[in-house]
Amino acid sequence: MKIERIRALRGPNLWSKNTSMEALVFCEENERLYDRFANIEMRVRSALPGIGSLRATGFEQSNIALAHILSRAALRFQVEAGSQVTFAHVADNITTGYFRVVVQYEEEDLARAAFEEAHQLILAALAGDDFDANSAIERLKEIYEDCKLGPSTGSIVNAALRRGIPIRRLTQGSLVQLGWGSKARRIQAAETDTTCAISEEIAQDKDLTKTILSAAGIPTPRGKLVKTFEEALEAFRELTKATNKGVVIKPSDGNQGKGVTVNIVDEEHLRVAFDAAKKYGSGVPIVEEFIPGHDYRFLVVGDKLVAAARREPPSVVGDGVHTIAQLVEIENRNPLRGEGHGSALSKLRLDEIAIARIKKQGFTAESVPEQGVRVVLRNNANLSTGGSATDVTDNVHPAMAEMVIQAAQQIGIEVCGVDVVCERVDESLESQGGGIVELNAAPGLRMHLEPSIGKGRDVGAAVIDLMFKKDENGRIPVVAVTGTNGKTTTVRLIEQILRYHNLRVGFTGTEGVVVNGHLIDTGDCSGPKSAHKVLVHPEADAAVLECARGGMLREGLGFDMCDVGIVTNIGEGDHLGLNFIDSVEDLALLKSVLVQNVAPNGLAVLNADDRHAANMAKLTPGRVLFFTSNPDNPIVAAHKAKGRPVIIHDGRVINISYDDMEKTIDLMDVPLTNNGLFTFQVQNVMCAVAAALGLNVPFNTIRAALGSFQSTPDTVPGRFNFFKHKGGSVIADYGHNPDAVSTLVNTLKNIPAVRRTVVISAAGDRRDQDIIEQGRLVGGFFDHIVLYEDACQRGRPDGETLALLQQGIALASGNKKPSVVEVRGEFKAIQMALDETGPDHLVLVLIDQVNEALQYLQENTTGEPARVSA
Numbered sequence: 078m079k080i081e082r083i084r085a086l087r088g089p090n091l092w093s094k095n096t097s098m099e100a101l102v103f104c105e106e107n108e109r110l111y112d113r114f115a116n117i118e119m120r121v122r123s124a125l126p127g128i129g130s131l132r133a134t135g136f137e138q139s140n141i142a143l144a145h146i147l148s149r150a151a152l153r154f155q156v157e158a159g160s161q162v163t164f165a166h167v168a169d170n171i172t173t174g175y176f177r178v179v180v181q182y183e184e185e186d187l188a189r190a191a192f193e194e195a196h197q198l199i200l201a202a203l204a205g206d207d208f209d210a211n212s213a214i215e216r217l218k219e220i221y222e223d224c225k226l227g228p229s230t231g232s233i234v235n236a237a238l239r240r241g242i243p244i245r246r247l248t249q250g251s252l253v254q255l256g257w258g259s260k261a262r263r264i265q266a267a268e269t270d271t272t273c274a275i276s277e278e279i280a281q282d283k284d285l286t287k288t289i290l291s292a293a294g295i296p297t298p299r300g301k302l303v304k305t306f307e308e309a310l311e312a313f314r315e316l317t318k319a320t321n322k323g324v325v326i327k328p329s330d331g332n333q334g335k336g337v338t339v340n341i342v343d344e345e346h347l348r349v350a351f352d353a354a355k356k357y358g359s360g361v362p363i364v365e366e367f368i369p370g371h372d373y374r375f376l377v378v379g380d381k382l383v384a385a386a387r388r389e390p391p392s393v394v395g396d397g398v399h400t401i402a403q404l405v406e407i408e409n410r411n412p413l414r415g416e417g418h419g420s421a422l423s424k425l426r427l428d429e430i431a432i433a434r435i436k437k438q439g440f441t442a443e444s445v446p447e448q449g450v451r452v453v454l455r456n457n458a459n460l461s462t463g464g465s466a467t468d469v470t471d472n473v474h475p476a477m478a479e480m481v482i483q484a485a486q487q488i489g490i491e492v493c494g495v496d497v498v499c500e501r502v503d504e505s506l507e508s509q510g511g512g513i514v515e516l517n518a519a520p521g522l523r524m525h526l527e528p529s530i531g532k533g534r535d536v537g538a539a540v541i542d543l544m545f546k547k548d549e550n551g552r553i554p555v556v557a558v559t560g561t562n563g564k565t566t567t568v569r570l571i572e573q574i575l576r577y578h579n580l581r582v583g584f585t586g587t588e589g590v591v592v593n594g595h596l597i598d599t600g601d602c603s604g605p606k607s608a609h610k611v612l613v614h615p616e617a618d619a620a621v622l623e624c625a626r627g628g629m630l631r632e633g634l635g636f637d638m639c640d641v642g643i644v645t646n647i648g649e650g651d652h653l654g655l656n657f658i659d660s661v662e663d664l665a666l667l668k669s670v671l672v673q674n675v676a677p678n679g680l681a682v683l684n685a686d687d688r689h690a691a692n693m694a695k696l697t698p699g700r701v702l703f704f705t706s707n708p709d710n711p712i713v714a715a716h717k718a719k720g721r722p723v724i725i726h727d728g729r730v731i732n733i734s735y736d737d738m739e740k741t742i743d744l745m746d747v748p749l750t751n752n753g754l755f756t757f758q759v760q761n762v763m764c765a766v767a768a769a770l771g772l773n774v775p776f777n778t779i780r781a782a783l784g785s786f787q788s789t790p791d792t793v794p795g796r797f798n799f800f801k802h803k804g805g806s807v808i809a810d811y812g813h814n815p816d817a818v819s820t821l822v823n824t825l826k827n828i829p830a831v832r833r834t835v836v837i838s839a840a841g842d843r844r845d846q847d848i849i850e851q852g853r854l855v856g857g858f859f860d861h862i863v864l865y866e867d868a869c870q871r872g873r874p875d876g877e878t879l880a881l882l883q884q885g886i887a888l889a890s891g892n893k894k895p896s897v898v899e900v901r902g903e904f905k906a907i908q909m910a911l912d913e914t915g916p917d918h919l920v921l922v923l924i925d926q927v928n929e930a931l932q933y934l935q936e937n938t939t940g941e942p943a944r945v946s947a
Contacts, residue, residue: 852885
């Protein structure tokens with residue numbers, strides 16, 4: 078068994094709505110028959126008992142190959158690491174031995190590593206070797222801990238998903254985008270994108286924070302910054318004399334409780350605490366008065382107190398048998414305790430601060446405390462240093478709540494952790510002599526999500542409610558367009574309509590990515606990566622995305638769902654024979670992924686004249702709008718009879734029925750269609766009108782936008798662009814499959830000409846029969862044919878595609894055979910056709926290098942781009 082390729086499907090895909098890892102796996106013949114390796118499953122199951130059943134009830138054993146075991150093992154390894162994944166699928170081809178193994182993932186790095194461990198497990202089973210599954214699981218747990226979102230970020234992300242807000246991680250860390258385009262917001266951990274950098278800097282400076290709070294009349298402990306131990310000792314003596322209490326020493330700009338020691342009452346302990354504090358932050362500690370009482374954390378979000386917890390310092394309880402060091406080790410085996418912030422509790426530390434605190438209680442690390450004796454390891458109660466939390470939200474006094482909210486607002490922090498030391502929370506702070514000791518600009522949320530004692534609080538939802546109004550989901554309108562032909566023109570038409578609707582539009586296509594009129598990327602940009610560029614762009618009020626087959630296969634869709642999903646048509650010859658898409662039925666299934674991911678309140682726009690597209694109606698969760706160029710189409714008639722939306726092309730008009738609206742568009746007012754004679758352009762117009770209606774664009778806006786749209790190299794490069802040359806007409810088009818060529822030929826039949834010439838090549842990644850069919854189509858219509866070799870033969874030897882085109886030309890029917898010439902180079906072929914053009918001649922140039930060829934035509938034709946009269 079060999080894994081030949083692994084790729085991440087990062088959006089809805091052919092197999093699932095979930096993010097999935099797809100592996101292309103080859104199994105030898107003896108690895109495809111279950112009865113030849115039944116013992117392998119036993120060995121794998123012995124090493125990984127939770128792998129589960131490999132087949133559904135009723136399946137024959139012979140239907141199971143090693144690839145099926147791989148899928149289940151890769152899934153189970155992720156589960157053992159802590160990931161909540163459930164989906165696995167194997168698409169097999171027993172004859173060829175190639176299997177596509179698809180396994181859901183939450184974290185891409187974990188999934189790739191899980192596949193590798195699963196592969197090694199099976200290889201070990203085949204060889205009869207032992208495999209240490211427990212060690213593999215531990216390695217995977219470490220990977221998962223490193224790459225997964227922490228509890229704070231995760232709680233906000235999960236709350237966003239519950240609200241229907243799309244999310245996208247921008248880094249491997251905790252920087253996450255919530256929403257799309259101009260509606261997007263960002264968080265990093267529990268910090269929002271509107272948190273002022275100055276406010277954050279103030280909060281990091283504990284001394285400055287106290288100064289500002291004190292000036293506002295908010296009680297804080299007295300303290301002093303110290304650079305040397307001598308200064309710390311002087312501050313210690315001053316404070317203890319004035320208050321008759323101990324002191325606290327901590328980094329002036331630290332976090333997570335690192336280097337904090339509280340209730341220091343002697344100079345020896347002060348030395349240890351000072352050395353510990355200097356290791357963190359700027360190395361300048363602060364010495365402040367110790368306020369007796371409990372350590373409380375209040376979480377303020379906006380102008381609301383959303384949670385409060387009493388934090389208890391880390392400790393162990395003696396049993397009369399084990400040493401303190403052993404008790405720490407035993408407690409750290411608690412499954413709730415882990416490294417970092419991914420677990421409910423952090424592991425206990427037996428560091429210099431803990432040793433000093435133990436000593437103050439009359440112990441050493443090797444002491445054996447009696448049964449029931451509680452030994453405190455440090456006085457600060459941060460969860461990151463092993464503390465625990467008890468929820469007290471429901472007990473907070475209104476005056477106490479008002480005080481902590483005021484403190485957060487004084488500094489200007491939207492999501493603020495306010496640390497308070499006082500005896501109790503059901504009284505005001507002033508009445509009990511407590512104080513606010515610290516503010517945190519990016520507070521940890523896990524103590525409120527999963528307190529050790531008490532009720533967990535949905536603080537993530539509070540952050541989302543602050544960032545998004547109640548009726549907002551952070552989404553911009555998204556239109557997705559797929560199909561064999563017409564995608565680019567449809568996208569450009571929709572973009573124009575939405576611009577007329579005063580929206581800043583981002584769109585993608587085979588010629589690049591454009592946002593608000595600015596080209597931000599070039600090349601073939603019809604895949605999910607390009608879609609992401611639009612959806613993260615702050616100037617995009619709407620997105621119109623071309624979705625080609627290649628991107629769907631490589632990565633899935635670039636979005637979770639769209640408001641309007643359009644399928645223009647499903648034609649033969651569109652890259653069939655590549656990547657297991659061997660038939661038009663396979664292609665239709667792939668394209669239907671878009672329809673399946675239309676929003677429940679969205680619109681699927683389907684070509685009723687194309688049976689494959691029409692059959693997708695049953696797959697979408699949204700409403701369906703059929704369009705047709707056949708007024709007698711029975712599918713459309715039945716659909717309309719039920720009061721459902723349809724658009725019908727009837728001669729020189731388009732009739733629209735949409736909800737309670739009945740409208741007509743005269744195609745004389747739509748230049749793109751040449752008075753309705755260019756039926757393929759009429760289909761593109763119908764798609765655009767449907768999309769605009771689905772986005773509630775006013776009809777008058779739609780009509781005005783269509784009336785000003787021309788097919789030029791600027792608006793739709795390479796899509797039926799017209800040029801005048803020496804009294805003849807030149808049309809440039811990117812038609813590159815039999816359906817496109819057939820449509821062009823049928824359209825050009827409406828244009829009178831004394832001589833018809835075509836300049837044509839063929840892409841090397843098409844099937845032989847598709848290239849031959851293109852030759853047959855042009856051979857039966859054109860008088861003169863100029864063949865040229867495509868710039869990229871895509872694996873074919875020189876001359877092979879031209880030979881196939883020649884085969885097709887020879888098969889063409891007609892009274893006279895065209896003259897044919899072969900030329901090396903696209904521009905040489907174009908120039909030959911231009912040289913031979915005369916009055917009333919018609920030249921179709923099927924271009925390959927779109928932008929370069931259009932520029933060449935603009936520079937070498939004698940007239941401006943023009944519309945052809947039919």
